[in-house]
Amino acid sequence: xxxxxxxxTRLLVQGMTGAEGTFHTEQMxxxxxxxxxxxxxGKGGQQHLGVPVFDTCSAAVRETGADTACVFVPPAGAxxxxxxxADAGVSLVVAITEGIPVADTIRARAFLERRxxxxxxxxxxxxxxxxxxxxxxxxxxxxSQPGPVxxxxxxxxLTYEIMQALxxxxxxxxxxxxxxxxxxxxxxxxxxxxxxxxxxATRLVVLAGEIxxxxxxxxxxxxxxGYPKPVVAFISGRSAPAGKRxxxxxxxxxxxxxxxxxxxxxxxxxxxxVAETVEEIVAxxxxxxxxxxxxxxx
Numbered sequence: 001x002x003x004x005x006x007x008x009t010r011l012l013v014q015g016m017t018g019a020e021g022t023f024h025t026e027q028m029x030x031x032x033x034x035x036x037x038x039x040x041x042g043k044g045g046q047q048h049l050g051v052p053v054f055d056t057c058s059a060a061v062r063e064t065g066a067d068t069a070c071v072f073v074p075p076a077g078a079x080x081x082x083x084x085x086a087d088a089g090v091s092l093v094v095a096i097t098e099g100i101p102v103a104d105t106i107r108a109r110a111f112l113e114r115r116x117x118x119x120x121x122x123x124x125x126x127x128x129x130x131x132x133x134x135x136x137x138x139x140x141x142x143x144s145q146p147g148p149v150x151x152x153x154x155x156x157x158l159t160y161e162i163m164q165a166l167x168x169x170x171x172x173x174x175x176x177x178x179x180x181x182x183x184x185x186x187x188x189x190x191x192x193x194x195x196x197x198x199x200x201a202t203r204l205v206v207l208a209g210e211i212x213x214x215x216x217x218x219x220x221x222x223x224x225x226g227y228p229k230p231v232v233a234f235i236s237g238r239s240a241p242a243g244k245r246x247x248x249x250x251x252x253x254x255x256x257x258x259x260x261x262x263x264x265x266x267x268x269x270x271x272x273x274v275a276e277t278v279e280e281i282v283a284x285x286x287x288x289x290x291x292x293x294x295x296x297x298x
Contacts, residue, residue, distance in 0.1 A: 002132030002175045003150070003195040003202070004092060004118070005033075005068065009134050012037040012060045012090070014081045015072035017048050024072065024096075024138050025049055031141040033134045036064040039081075057088035070126065070136050071095040078122065079104035086117040094136045095121035095186070105184045112186070119186025125156035125178035131201045132175065139163075139176060147172020149285060150196040152189055153208035154181045154215075158236060161278055162206060169282045171289060174201040181210065189219035197228055204289055205229055206281060207272070209263060210236040216263040224270035231272040232284045235260045 011028070015021040016038030026049060029035050035051050037060035044055035054060040057069065069085035071078055071093065078097040085093050093112065100108075100122050112119050120127060126137010130146040138156070143164045149171050153159040159178050166173070177192050179185050189207060196202045209216040216235065223231055264274050275281045 002129035002134070003192070003199050004120070004127055004175065004177065005129050005134040005136050006132030007032065007034070007134055009068050009132075009136070010034050010036045010064065010066045011068050011070060011136060012039055012057065012064070012066035012085070013051075013070050013072065014039045014057070014085065015074075016040060016051070017043055017046075017053060018072060020096075021072035022049065025051070027138075027141060028070075028135050031128075031133070031135040033136065036060075037066050039069075057084045057090070061088040061090060066090060068092045068136060069094070071097055071122075073097055075099040075101070079108040082108045082119065082122075083111045086112045086115050090117065092118045092120070093186075094124070094126045095119065095180075096124065096126060096137055097121075098123040100182070102182070102184055105182060109184060109186060120177065121180045121182075121186055123182045124180030124185075125159060127175060127177040128173075129175040130173050137178070139178065143167060144176070145172035146174075148174060148201060148203035148289060150174050150192075150199065150202040150205045151176040151208070152192040152196070152205065153178050154210050155208060155236060158208050158234075162208060162234075162281060165278050165282050166206075166285060169286060171282075171285050174199060181212075183213065185215070189215050190222045193219055193222055193227065193231075203229060204285060205231050206285065207231055207233045207267075208236070209233065211260050211263075212258040214258065217266045220263075220266035220270040220272065223267070223272055227271075230288045231267075231270075232281055232288070233267045233272045233274045234276075234278070234281055235263045235267075235274065
């Protein structure tokens, strides 16, 4: 039906009473997500947006049964917030925060791995499942519609563009997951592809990568071992000069590592179709799937 989140997800939002947390919690509630708790130290016992606020994640999980956390905490405290949520017993943490120091992310990711807790992000838009009717993060709900296409992307705005273009062509999404563009992410492309492979609602996967790192090559290796569903890929930043960061902290080419050519070659060799434009993504999906939903207007 979806991956990672669904209508059964019980969400706590860390930093919910701040400006960003408030705005996006309102959007998550409007979409239908079950936001059961907010966590803002010093504000425990209050209600915000009709949701109870707790001083700690452990109290929030104990009182509400929250199983997923969404982090809107400023960079200096975000890694501690991620670890606090994991320590409280949630099974998934979605870290929206941008600018977390890499050393902090490494420490937090290792902490979560020891506890078997999944991390999406940081510096990501989160995920949305029109099929499962849940939204955790900042992906706009109004451009989503249910359907059989799974999307995994390093770029938030590219995720939105692909979702909208596919929706207009009649192809909705099972789940769209933005894994973030930092040098040290939580879930990788290969991790999300593995989840999509086991999801009955997903019939085709769109993978949107970018320059920098080797995550796309690792995904290509997985696809090449006999991935059970069609994959349409896209690599952004092809015109970036070597040594210059483009947008994301992880989008930097060092020597021959992280080049768009190596990513495109690996994905093509694995059997994925690599598009050069969003329009080509839509055309490739059209060829591989019949229209699964009425075209969205506007």
